[in-house]
Amino acid sequence: MTTPFRYEDGEMRVGGVPLARLAAEHGTPLYVYHRPTIGARLEEVRRAFGAHPTTICYSVKANSNLRLLKWLAGHGVGFDVVSGGEIARTAACGVTPDRVVFAGVGKTRAELEAGVEAGLWMINVESVDEALVLAEIAERADAPVRISLRINPDVDPGTHRHIATGRGADKFGIAPSEYRTLLPWLAGHPALRVVGLHMHLGSQITDPAPYGRGFDVLLDCGREARAAGLEPRWMNAGGGFGIAYDGGDAPPPAAYAAELLPRAREFGAELLLELGRYLVGPAGCLLTEVQYRKTRGGRELVIADAGMTDLLRPALYEAVHRILPVLEADPADFRPTDVAGPICESTDFLGRERPLPPLGRGDLLAILDAGAYGMSMASHYNTHPRPAEVWVDEAGAVEVIRRRETIADLLAVELESLSAG
Ligand SMILES: Cc1ncc(COP(=O)(O)O)c(C=O)c1O
Structure with a gap:
């Protein structure tokens, strides 16, 4: 089953919804899920196990x-x-x-x-x-x-x-x-x-x-x-x-x-x-915006606004996710590019040597197959609020299913002890 994140009319969309619109309306980093993909994958598992009494227990840790x-x-x-x-x-x-x-x-x-x-x-x-x-x-x-x-x-x-x-x-x-x-x-x-x-x-x-x-x-x-x-x-x-x-x-x-x-x-x-992963992984992507670009070791390097605090898998176990430009580009222009995050750790990379077009401030990237072990492993390291999550439903409607955290959310627990002290 292929990804629901596809290029249509020169830009990446999911369920007909342009990712650029989602970024404009909800900010980045942003987790975007396509609900019909989850339903289709669930049905595919059910069909495979047919009439045999089989209970599918969704593994909550995945998402x-x-x-x-x-x-x-x-x-x-x-x-x-x-x-x-x-x-x-x-x-x-x-x-x-x-x-x-x-x-x-x-x-x-x-x-x-x-x-x-x-x-x-x-x-x-x-x-x-x-x-x-x-x-x-x-x-x-x-x-x-x-x-x-x-x-x-x-x-x-x-x-x-x-x-x-x-x-x-x-x-x-x-x-x-x-x-x-x-x-x-x-x-x-x-x-x-x-x-x-x-x-x-x-x-x-x-x-x-x-x-x-x-x-x-x-x-x-x-x-x-x-x-x-x-x-x-x-x-x-x-x-x-x-x-x-x-x-x-x-x-x-x-x-x-x-x-x-x-x-x-x-x-x-x-x-x-x-x-877990099978049901929700391909249904999600992490949408991130390029903040800065530089060259390192003769290679392009972009710093995105998402990092290991939002998607830990690459830093934790060398996981490789496809990283694609939201605006469709000519592969002839692609060059090996490292995509790093904003976190103060050298391991804070989302991908290395990825074929990407020339990128600059404000360009959007989609990190695919991030629906599992993405948001659920996100952390507050460097006091970064975790991303918002939205999903696109069967009718193409978009809904926020978890609002973006604020810095006030993060501080609240500790402020209790400050005021007590
Ligand atoms: C006991 C147990 N069951 C199920 C799962 C789900 O695995 P997956 O998301 O690869 O399907 C995990 C994941 O670590 C697990 O530890």
Whole structure:
């Protein structure tokens, strides 16, 4: 599926709306999302998994905007959360707790208590220690707490090392050997009920084969659970379906389904998926305005008004996003250009050696595929307010779904302590 950000009549538009107009009306840096793209990608995943009982839990961390969550809830998805804060986000959108799966390698006791009290669908347990803490909490609860065990299957998903999570040495999940020691205790536990097993191999995975290998490990664990008298009904394959950041092709959801469905059927399991990036990544772009230009090392360098505080991925893990001029330009004029941000860090780059036309003050750039892990990873470093977010809906109407922060917003929490001191 191609990007919804396309050149029409010499300028980049989304859903027919010129990005230059959005920049003029809402300022920059600005996150722009195309809602129909999210809906189409959701449908594509649903089609791929067909009639097999499959629950798609949107991974809130990918983009946790409340309007987006509410819209997704209205489209029948469940939610994968990883903190008390994300539980609160789903609750604020009216999501019923029975649609929320609670993952995370380091949930605090307070967060586990919040999850139990809320009556979430299931809590994905990631260590023997966490199981013990949860058992203490569960013993005081009115009903058994539904848990799923996150197994670390020791599978290399072939993605960037910083976003691989299911290799044996990664910090996530329970090793199969630990799981085996835990099983007899769990089988007899009155307050914990194992309803599923979970894996999450990593993110931006563009080879479906590791899903099959990981799922084989998961289903072996499932068979052992059955032998111990447990009934793991849901097999959670995690998230991680990759997108084509280079504008080429990424495997369609059907390719992942081909790995997972036969195995799930054979085991007799319902499927759970925790997708983030695949659903929202290509639907968003970060719109930024060039502030200054200079040459460095014989190369063009532009300083944009967006930087690592707005889109951390390039600085954090060398992620490569396409950067395109909003005004269509002749590729014959393109030259390798570095695009940096305003932040006082040498790593504050949005892209290096990008083919871009000559740029100057006020020119607009669109950083594509920024709908996932863009705004949700944004920070206030250098006391920069975070960008506004707008979306374009199915009718081409534009709506602000998060207003631009002000400096007053940022100072408010600290001003409390100033006035107290
Ligand atoms: C446990 C878990 N599930 C799902 C996801 C979503 O991954 P993605 O956005 O790549 O689909 C993540 C991302 O880090 C995760 O940690």
